[in-house]
Amino acid sequence: MFPIALGLTSDLVAPDKRQVAIGRTLAGAMTGNLLGASASGLIGDFLGWRGVLAVLGGLVILASVAVAAGFRGADLKSPPRTNLSALKQGYRTIFANPNARVCYSAVFVEGCCVLGLFPFIASFLFEMGQTSLSIAGIVIAGFAVGGLFYTLTVSRFLPWLGVKGMMISGASLVALQLAMVALGPAWKLQTLSLLFMGWGFYMIHGCLQVFASELSVEARATALSLHSFFFFMGQTIGPMAYGFGIQHAGKLPTLLTSAAVMVVLGFVCAGLLRQTKPADAAERPDVQP
Known part of the structure; x- marks a missing residue:
């Protein structure tokens, strides 16, 4: 459902205003996460x-x-084609775009490094003597608050930082908070740290969503569904990677390695991702690519 909502938003809004529009769509999702x-x-x-x-x-x-x-x-004005040939053509168009591999690889790494950490938050707090599960829930909720804060600030920070600056700043902010969690501060400070982590995460994630929305016009929903697929695959692999690292190397080296990966990810995305017109943009004159 959510990729379809992002696809519809992307169809209705031009690229120069799309990130702000997607941010407002995310505001509904973040509010739902908090209230739910x-x-x-x-x-x-x-x-x-x-x-x-x-x-x-x-x-x-x-x-x-x-x-x-x-x-x-x-x-x-242009009813969608739903046959197997159109689906095959849509995938071909998506992966012919040079941004596709970078975008999907980046969102996979995001899922690993950021959401892969969440299953261990409660155990980290337990090691510090904080055994209340409600406290762990409050700490993790800080991430959602940070996402909501992003939706309220994206329209101001995007013109100031630009897309590249948003990706580098967001990834660096996430990396800093991973390092903070690795040091094991009190749960109130960890809640604040998770808030900044959520803010930084959506700064880079929102940019990747926009790039995913521009991979194809005709198969935009498919492109955004693939974006979600790779993200959740990262979320699936992440806990296993964290578990292996914590067991064999320890908490501090594992989280600092994840922080370093996020910093590199921000610079790689800023260096490799380019604003390109979708190959099938001419096929849908009724939609702004």
């Missing part, structure tokens, strides 16, 4: 886990009705 965790706990206390699922199902139905009403009467 707390609301589900309250609902679970009163209605149990079945009540949580029932309320969630009702909200999904309401969202479906809102989408159907909002897009009622909207005709497509």
Whole structure:
């Protein structure tokens, strides 16, 4: 669902304003992340886990009705092709773009280095004597707050830093917070650190989302779905990589290595990613590439 929302946003907004528009779309997602965790706990206390699922199902139905009403009467000037040949052509167009391999590799590394850390936050706090799971939840929630902060500041920082500056600054900010977590400060400082990590993460991640949206016009939803696929593959591999590193090298070397990888990632993305017109841009004159 989320890649489709990003694809629709990208279709409706020109590239020069797309990152701000995607940031506003992310604001809804980040708000949902923050409210969902707390609301589900309250609902679970009163209605149990079945009540949580029932309320969630009702909200999904309401969202479906809102989408159907909002897009009622909207005709497509160029209806999408849904055959296997079109799918094959879409993948060919996406990977013919020189940005594709860099973009997808970068988002995979992001998922490994950043979200791969989260399963270990509670155990790190436990080693420091903080055994409350709610405290671990608060610390991790700082990341979502940082993402929401990004959505509120992207329109101001993007003209100032530019796309390259956003990627380098964001990756460097993430690296700094990984180093902070490695040093094991008190949980309140870790919450603040996770907030800055979330801010930095979305600074570079938002740029990669925009580049993914420009890989193809005709297969834009496919390009953004691949973006999500590689990101979540990184999120899957990340905990295993962290676990192996912590077990064999220790917490401090593993997190500092991850921090170094993020710094390198920011400079590599800034150096290799270029604004390029999608190869199939001429096929959809009704959509701004």
